Amino acid sequence: MLYYLIKRLGLSAVVIGLVVLVLFSLLYLIPGDPATIALGPRATPEAIARYAAKMHLDEPVWRQFLIYIGNALTGDLGLDVFSDRPVTAIIMERIGFTLALVCTGMGWAMVLGIPLGCLAAVKPNSWLDRVTGVLSVGTIAVPSFLVSIWALLIFAVHLRWLPAIGAGEPGDTADQLTHLILPAFAIGLSWVGYLARMVRASMLEVMGENYIRSARAFGLHPQRVIFGYALRVAILPTITLIGMGFGGLISSTVFAEIIFSRPGIGKLIYDAVMARNFPIVQGAVLVATGLYILVVLFSDILIAWFDPRVRESL
Amino acid sequence: MTRQGPTRRGFLGTTAALGAMGLVPGWTTAALARAGGTLRLRIDGDNNVLDPGFMTGGTEIEAQKQCLPFLAQYARDGETFTWEPSYFVSKLEQRDATHIDFELVEGLVWSGGYGPVQASDVKFSYERMKDSDWSGYFDAMDHVEVTGERTGTIVLNAPFAPFIMITLCHGPGAVLSEKAMADADGKFTVDFPAVCGPYTYKATPGQRAVFAANPEWNGPKPAFERIECNVITEVKAAELAFEAGELDCTEVGADTLARYIKNMPEGTGITVAGELQYMWMGMNTDHPKLQDIRVRQAIQHAVDVDTILQGAYSGTTAKSHGIICPGLIGQRDSAGYDYDPAKARDLLAEAGVSGLELTLRTLNNQERMLAAQIIQANLGAVGITVKVLPLDSGPFWEMGQESKGDTWKDLELWIMRFGTTPDPYEATQWFTSNQVGVWNWERWTDAEFDRLYDEGINETDPQKRHDIYVRMQEIMENTGAYVWINHEPEAFVHSTDVVVNAAPSGELNYRRFEKA
Numbered sequence: 001m002l003y004y005l006i007k008r009l010g011l012s013a014v015v016i017g018l019v020v021l022v023l024f025s026l027l028y029l030i031p032g033d034p035a036t037i038a039l040g041p042r043a044t045p046e047a048i049a050r051y052a053a054k055m056h057l058d059e060p061v062w063r064q065f066l067i068y069i070g071n072a073l074t075g076d077l078g079l080d081v082f083s084d085r086p087v088t089a090i091i092m093e094r095i096g097f098t099l100a101l102v103c104t105g106m107g108w109a110m111v112l113g114i115p116l117g118c119l120a121a122v123k124p125n126s127w128l129d130r131v132t133g134v135l136s137v138g139t140i141a142v143p144s145f146l147v148s149i150w151a152l153l154i155f156a157v158h159l160r161w162l163p164a165i166g167a168g169e170p171g172d173t174a175d176q177l178t179h180l181i182l183p184a185f186a187i188g189l190s191w192v193g194y195l196a197r198m199v200r201a202s203m204l205e206v207m208g209e210n211y212i213r214s215a216r217a218f219g220l221h222p223q224r225v226i227f228g229y230a231l232r233v234a235i236l237p238t239i240t241l242i243g244m245g246f247g248g249l250i251s252s253t254v255f256a257e258i259i260f261s262r263p264g265i266g267k268l269i270y271d272a273v274m275a276r277n278f279p280i281v282q283g284a285v286l287v288a289t290g291l292y293i294l295v296v297l298f299s300d301i302l303i304a305w306f307d308p309r310v311r312e313s314l
Numbered sequence: 315m316t317r318q319g320p321t322r323r324g325f326l327g328t329t330a331a332l333g334a335m336g337l338v339p340g341w342t343t344a345a346l347a348r349a350g351g352t353l354r355l356r357i358d359g360d361n362n363v364l365d366p367g368f369m370t371g372g373t374e375i376e377a378q379k380q381c382l383p384f385l386a387q388y389a390r391d392g393e394t395f396t397w398e399p400s401y402f403v404s405k406l407e408q409r410d411a412t413h414i415d416f417e418l419v420e421g422l423v424w425s426g427g428y429g430p431v432q433a434s435d436v437k438f439s440y441e442r443m444k445d446s447d448w449s450g451y452f453d454a455m456d457h458v459e460v461t462g463e464r465t466g467t468i469v470l471n472a473p474f475a476p477f478i479m480i481t482l483c484h485g486p487g488a489v490l491s492e493k494a495m496a497d498a499d500g501k502f503t504v505d506f507p508a509v510c511g512p513y514t515y516k517a518t519p520g521q522r523a524v525f526a527a528n529p530e531w532n533g534p535k536p537a538f539e540r541i542e543c544n545v546i547t548e549v550k551a552a553e554l555a556f557e558a559g560e561l562d563c564t565e566v567g568a569d570t571l572a573r574y575i576k577n578m579p580e581g582t583g584i585t586v587a588g589e590l591q592y593m594w595m596g597m598n599t600d601h602p603k604l605q606d607i608r609v610r611q612a613i614q615h616a617v618d619v620d621t622i623l624q625g626a627y628s629g630t631t632a633k634s635h636g637i638i639c640p641g642l643i644g645q646r647d648s649a650g651y652d653y654d655p656a657k658a659r660d661l662l663a664e665a666g667v668s669g670l671e672l673t674l675r676t677l678n679n680q681e682r683m684l685a686a687q688i689i690q691a692n693l694g695a696v697g698i699t700v701k702v703l704p705l706d707s708g709p710f711w712e713m714g715q716e717s718k719g720d721t722w723k724d725l726e727l728w729i730m731r732f733g734t735t736p737d738p739y740e741a742t743q744w745f746t747s748n749q750v751g752v753w754n755w756e757r758w759t760d761a762e763f764d765r766l767y768d769e770g771i772n773e774t775d776p777q778k779r780h781d782i783y784v785r786m787q788e789i790m791e792n793t794g795a796y797v798w799i800n801h802e803p804e805a806f807v808h809s810t811d812v813v814v815n816a817a818p819s820g821e822l823n824y825r826r827f828e829k830a
Contacts, residue, residue: 033718037708047447082370083362083503093519156558164558165551166544170518261546261555263520271359271547276708 019289023282038276077283087283098264102249104184109191117199136193145255148186165261183256202234243299247292353538356552356564366488367446375485381509383489386482395736411473418464424491424508433466438492451486473772476737512536536825563808572628583810588818589640589801593731597795600757610794612661615654616696617797626684634798636787637741644738644783658696671699674727678704714755736818738783756795763789
């Protein structure tokens with residue numbers, strides 16, 4: 001297990017290194033002078049010179065890269081172009097909102113999707129299985145930004161049941177939860193379908209196994225067979241999917257965050273791209289990627305813990 | 315057949331009048347009687363630097379106007395933008411071409427125990443601006459003389475007619491507490507070191523900025539006790555939030571403006587703050603393909619601007635006849651050329667040009683791309699083949715600047731839009747001889763234009779200034795290098811319960827909002 005862990009951590013470090021390299025190159029891949037792009041066409045030569053010095057743009061590229069790596073390793077992701085505030089502090093202010101949204105979105109998808117998948121597998125080809133199948137494919141096919149817009153139009157604009165924008169009054173938990181409902185619904189909906197399909201397929205495979213037949217033959221309660229034996233094995237591929245889903249949602253919440261004007265990492269990156277605020281883009285993408293890798297790593301370790309065969313496969 | 319229903323001109327005229335009502339001084343008894351309540355607005359991003367010397371602009375100026383004293387504020391004189399003394403001064407007078415006397419009202423105090431607002435604060439605030447990112451606004455100022463605790467004189471180094479309008483009414487004209495700034499080491503970002511105004515300021519990054527009633531404010535109460543400004547980056551998201559009843563007022567885009575003009579929802583109004591953007595299609599007079607003025611004039615006659623206004627802007631923008639925007643001294647009523655494809659063909663034949671191929675560069679946003687495609691079709695109809703080259707903002711803003719490479723040599727046609735301040739001098743400064751290769755990408759020079767530019771700055775008589783700026787636009791147009799397109803409005807949709815107050819350039823002034 002330790003060897004597996006070291007190998008997985010090494011692989012994650014390589015991925016992070018590549019991401020850092022790509023993010024650093026970003027500054028030079030975009031056409032135009034980085035200082036002019038960031039400060040706008042009418043920026044004074046003095047302001048451009050100040051920016052260049054602050055960003056070390058007047059240094060050789062290799063030196064800039066070393067400075068960037070060195071700072072990143074110590075948690076210093078640079079300063080915001082406009083406010084001069086540390087990028088790390090800005091990211092920390094927003095990351096909680098994104099994590100809350102992702103956990104809520106994936107949470108309700110798990111609560112609904114996993115039991116639906118089980119039920120569909122227990123009664124294959126029944127009306128319940130067919131309805132679940134149609135609904136699953138339907139929710140998978142609809143992109144989350146479309147769900148966001150429709151949810152906002154129906155529940156906020158027309159019915160006015162739920163708030164349309166923001167993250168709620170700071171310090172007011174009930175208000176903040178109310179503001180989570182629509183965006184969490186929007187980003188979680190397609191995951192209900194994914195999880196239901198995945199759990200159904202895995203469960204169908206497991207339900208045909210000899211040990212499940214034996215459990216039934218011993219007269220165990222059907223619920224115990226399903227949830228106590230079958231699901232424990234069938235859930236393994238689903239853990240991988242959930243892990244990747246969590247990671248993917250961290251970066252793909254951008255649509256929900258923009259449409260519902262919620263603070264978060266996705267919106268921070270989007271706003272920074274629009275404003276050509278490169279330190280924020282680099283820092284926030286690095287953190288989002290780091291989180292993704294961390295979550296996937298965690299799910300891999302979890303699976304390796306459950307299934308020793310996986311430890312040998314890397 | 316007579317066309318019925320609202321027209322763009324009629325509509326914008328009415329809404330501009332409503333906007334003008336908003337510029338009437340807000341400290342009325344009616345407002346006092348109805349004081350209280352919360353006004354919910356939108357800001358398009360966090361206010362990162364509130365310091366007038368180092369701000370980005372936009373909503374940071376909105377914040378300054380609520381929390382800091384200004385000597386002057388925008389007003390309307392009929393259809394024209396002008397200025398008036400603000401609440402904070404009992405006197406603001408231009409004694410002569412280079413001296414502006416002021417007297418602060420008695421009883422103004424800074425928050426945090428920094429004492430009364432004094433003339434020395436004005437001196438400190440304006441003289442420090444000369445070493446700031448916004449120093450250009452104070453180039454004309456020499457120094458401020460303090461003549462008493464509350465009185466002083468702003469001394470200009472040369473006559474500069476627009477100083478009050480473009481500097482004192484705008485964000486750079488904010489006054490700071492000298493003592494509080496000393497305690498803040500001379501600079502600040504997201505917290506005011508001391509405020510003097512009806513509101514205090516507190517922001518939660520990425521979420522909102524809240525302006526609450528300032529307990530130390532002893533001046534007239536504004537109509538709203540609390541202002542909540544939600545950070546909503548996207549205009550479309552803000553429009554939906556307004557329709558969901560979560561905002562009382564927000565800026566709208568061209569397509570939504572068109573939708574509202576056609577079918578105004580109940581309880582909703584629209585106010586146009588100003589139309590201080592000017593867009594044109596430029597031509598490089600140095601380029602071999604465009605050196606013959608008859609070719610440039612042919613292009614002026616070949617472009618159907620009315621179709622661009624309908625096709626790309628849904629009829630919501632004002633047709634342009636020059637670089638001076640509606641509401642400003644020097645605006646022209648009409649251009650010296652019209653849409654006449656037959657004349658365009660004749661001019662091309664006269665110049666002996668056939669099979670002309672040109673490249674039209676534009677920013678890659680939706681409206682500009684549509685405008686470019688219409689121009690492409692128009693020029694195609696007179697035998698000019700146009701290739702549209704959409705660009706990202708980085709290369710676009712560098713393409714005509716000699717200091718940024720050699721692209722300027724290949725420039726042929728481009729669609730350009732500049733924004734301006736509420737005075738005509740600002741728009742004309744980019745086209746003088748010393749701007750060739752900087753912002754005068756059309757690359758013409760004219761001695762009369764340069765002379766008139768200086769005269770326009772020094773002249774204080776409105777009629778003479780009007781004549782000067784009209785003549786300057788004629789000179790520009792006669793180069794054949796310009797096809798005037800439009801002036802986009804700063805339009806706000808709002809509940810009919812509120813009367814919006816906005817600067818001509820679109821910054822809202824919350825403390826001058828009224829309850830309807």
